[in-house]
Amino acid sequence: MPELPDVVGFQRYLEATSLHQRVAKTRVNDGRLLEDVTAGRLARCLKGRRLEGTTRHGKYLFARAGEGWLLLHFGMTGDLHYWKGPGTDPDYAQVIFDFENDAHLAYINKRILGKVGFIHDMDGYIDRQGLGLDVLAGDLTGGRFAKLLAGRSGPIKARLMDQSLIAGVGNIYSDEILFQARLHPQTDASDLSADDIQKLYRVMRRVLRVAAGKGGDLGKFPRGYFLPSREKGAPCPRCGGEVTKIVVVGRSGYFCPQCQKPTY
DNA sequence: CGACAAGCCTGGTAGC
DNA sequence: TGCTACCAGGCTTGTC
Numbered sequence: 001m002p003e004l005p006d007v008v009g010f011q012r013y014l015e016a017t018s019l020h021q022r023v024a025k026t027r028v029n030d031g032r033l034l035e036d037v038t039a040g041r042l043a044r045c046l047k048g049r050r051l052e053g054t055t056r057h058g059k060y061l062f063a064r065a066g067e068g069w070l071l072l073h074f075g076m077t078g079d080l081h082y083w084k085g086p087g088t089d090p091d092y093a094q095v096i097f098d099f100e101n102d103a104h105l106a107y108i109n110k111r112i113l114g115k116v117g118f119i120h121d122m123d124g125y126i127d128r129q130g131l132g133l134d135v136l137a138g139d140l141t142g143g144r145f146a147k148l149l150a151g152r153s154g155p156i157k158a159r160l161m162d163q164s165l166i167a168g169v170g171n172i173y174s175d176e177i178l179f180q181a182r183l184h185p186q187t188d189a190s191d192l193s194a195d196d197i198q199k200l201y202r203v204m205r206r207v208l209r210v211a212a213g214k215g216g217d218l219g220k221f222p223r224g225y226f227l228p229s230r231e232k233g234a235p236c237p238r239c240g241g242e243v244t245k246i247v248v249v250g251r252s253g254y255f256c257p258q259c260q261k262p263t264y
Numbered sequence: 265c266g267a268c269a270a271g272c273c274t275g276g277t278a279g280c
Numbered sequence: 281t282g283c284t285a286c287c288a289g290g291c292t293t294g295t296c
């Protein structure tokens with residue numbers, strides 16, 4: 001599920017379960033997930049350390065460990081699971097952190113699209129990844145958002161998902177944002193009025209703030225939100241019309257053709 | 265069996 | 281010509 005609200009959920013989960021426990025051992029079951037680190041070096045970097053706190057940027061989660069940061073990225077199918085005492089590793093546990101208190105934190109990833117790493121310079125890493133401001137960052141103002149979008153073209157859905165512009169909006173939430181902003185997903189970014197952009201900004205921030213508050217749990221979303229109806233043929237929560245599927249830059253998007261009319 | 269899936273990355277190209 | 285911005289396709293493997 002991992003989009004930003006889910007990563008916020010993982011962040012809270014990690015904070016609630018896994019801080020301040022000394023790492024005894026790090027086990028890597030699939031090295032393809034490791035980024036710029038070997039299993040041996042990852043284990044050495046963490047051995048004897050405690051996870052002392054977390055930071056998030058877009059869909060990346062960082063946990064402070066000694067002089068560096070454990071980096072977790074969840075791809076499309078990543079998850080975390082913590083347990084105490086003996087017990088078998090969960091299915092698809094690709095990296096497992098065994099703590100000295102006989103507790104364990106598993107980084108789970110069914111497909112191998114994701115990353116686990118260890119870095120010393122978090123800001124440098126974010127920079128090298130080319131990530132834009134976090135979508136919930138305090139310094140992402142409406143004016144700043146407008147500047148980021150200025151001169152951009154292509155479907156607005158694609159621009160919202162462009163992590164180099166703004167980090168954290170993925171395929172699912174771009175649909176919710178565009179629904180609430182009443183914009184057709186194919187609307188060209190260069191066709192948006194200044195008012196459109198400010199509305200988009202406000203909606204985007206609110207959607208992600210609300211969703212992050214619920215840890216990405218669609219069942220807890222307020223009435224009228226689109227995502228619980230994100231399914232071909234489902235009734236639009238606003239007008240009852242038929243939710244329609246569309247492919248935009250290779251990703252499937254869902255929208256209500258009645259509420260989100262194209263601006264030809 | 266093929267199509268598809270919440271992620272990102274790479275390489276090619278259109279257009280300034 | 282050179283650089284960017286944009287996009288198609290790929291990665292991976294489980295599910296429908």
